[in-house]
Amino acid sequence: MKIAFVGYGKMGHMLESTAIALGHESAVTVDVFAKDAKVIVPEGDADAIARAVKESGAEGIIEFTHPSAVMTNIKALLPLQLPLVVGTTGWNDKVDEVAALAAKCGGSLMHSANFSIGVNMFYRIVEEASRLVNNFAEYDAAVWEMHHNQKADSPSGTALDIARRVMSGLKRKTEIVTDEFKQRPQPQQLHVSSTRCGTVPGTHKVFFDSVADTIELTHTARSRQGFASGAVHALENLKKFIDDGSLAKGKIYGMSDVFPGMF
Numbered sequence: 702m703k704i705a706f707v708g709y710g711k712m713g714h715m716l717e718s719t720a721i722a723l724g725h726e727s728a729v730t731v732d733v734f735a736k737d738a739k740v741i742v743p744e745g746d747a748d749a750i751a752r753a754v755k756e757s758g759a760e761g762i763i764e765f766t767h768p769s770a771v772m773t774n775i776k777a778l779l780p781l782q783l784p785l786v787v788g789t790t791g792w793n794d795k796v797d798e799v800a801a802l803a804a805k806c807g808g809s810l811m812h813s814a815n816f817s818i819g820v821n822m823f824y825r826i827v828e829e830a831s832r833l834v835n836n837f838a839e840y841d842a843a844v845w846e847m848h849h850n851q852k853a854d855s856p857s858g859t860a861l862d863i864a865r866r867v868m869s870g871l872k873r874k875t876e877i878v879t880d881e882f883k884q885r886p887q888p889q890q891l892h893v894s895s896t897r898c899g900t901v902p903g904t905h906k907v908f909f910d911s912v913a914d915t916i917e918l919t920h921t922a923r924s925r926q927g928f929a930s931g932a933v934h935a936l937e938n939l940k941k942f943i944d945d946g947s948l949a950k951g952k953i954y955g956m957s958d959v960f961p962g963m964f
Contacts, residue, residue: 702940703728704933705759705783707750707774708766709735712788712925716763719929723937729757733770745770747777755781761936765789768854775799779808782950784940787812788932790858796953804951811939811954814858816931820905821956821963823920824866827907830918831870839911842867842874847896847904855879855895863905864893935959 702725706713709732717727731753732738742749750773754762761784764774768791775792778785779802787810792799803810815821834840844867846860856879868874874891886892903922908915922928938959942948948958957963 702726702937703758703760704936705754705757705762706730707754707762707764707778708732708789709738710765712765712929713738715925715929716765716788716932719926720763720933723930723933725933728759729753745773747773750774751777751781754778754783759783761940762786763788763932763936765932768792772799775810776802779803779810780806782806782808784936784943785810786932786936786939788816788928790814791854793858793861800953803953807951809939809943809948809950809952809954811935811959813931813935813956814862815903815928816935816956817922817927818931819922819927820859820920821931821960823905823918824862827863827918828866828870830907830909830916831867833870834909834916835871835873837911838873839913840909840916841911842871842891843908843910844891844893845896845906845908846893847898847901849900849902850897852897855897856893857895857903857905859903859905860893860895863907864891867891867907 704720704725705728706717709730729740730738731740731750733744740753762778763786765788766774771789771792772795844860844864846857848857864877875889877893878890879893902924905920907918
């Protein structure tokens with residue numbers, strides 16, 4: 702497959718090299734700042750992004766840029782009607798808007814807070830653990846994450862996904878709190894805290910705590926390679942399933958849609 706890479710920072714480079722190693726072709730790399738990108742576009746120029754991708758002959762797109770740019774990029778790329786995988790986080794509050802745009806223009810988008818196969822297995826583990834803990838009122842819960850000091854948002858999209866999975870099983874938690882507390886937390890509040898330091902690729906922890914003991918579940922990424930491989934495989938499957946009719950055009954999808962039966 703000829704793949705366009707929108708965003709050509711460290712992650713964009715890894716995505717491109719991973720795709721090539723898996724037998725794909727880099728159709729174009731597009732960025733605002735990266736001097737080694739094949740096409741450098743003015744910041745905020747949606748038309749230039751769409752034009753670069755269209756002229757490249759790409760058959761699929763992977764977008765990994767910045768939370769401040771992702772909505773502009775999605776709006777530019779969806780109308781091209783190419784399978785689009787979005788790895789940028791920070792736009793959860795815009796999902797309904799993107800779904801409406803996809804339905805209107807016939808574009809297809811797949812997104813996830815984390816494409817790592819290990820993280821997605823961790824999600825399932827957290828869901829099951831939360832269902833077990835739900836039977837014991839003496840246990841409280843919390844989520845913590847740590848990432849490198851270049852990450853532009855907090856908490857991570859993965860941490861918020863984990864928190865939602867905790868709440869799906871632990872019914873007494875109904876509210877996510879990401880800010881600092883000015884008073885005692887209420888029993889229904891699930892605290893999601895963040896640390897930014899050094900070059901940490903990503904660590905996520907879930908705590909279940911009682912007077913008697915503490916249970917900790919941890920996923921520690923050693924590099925971003927797992928994310929890159931997962932994103933490329935997600936694009937492969939998105940294109941395959943759209944081409945064979947398993948998935949419809951004009952919709953947005955998640956990991957469970959492109960890896961059926963796994964997540």
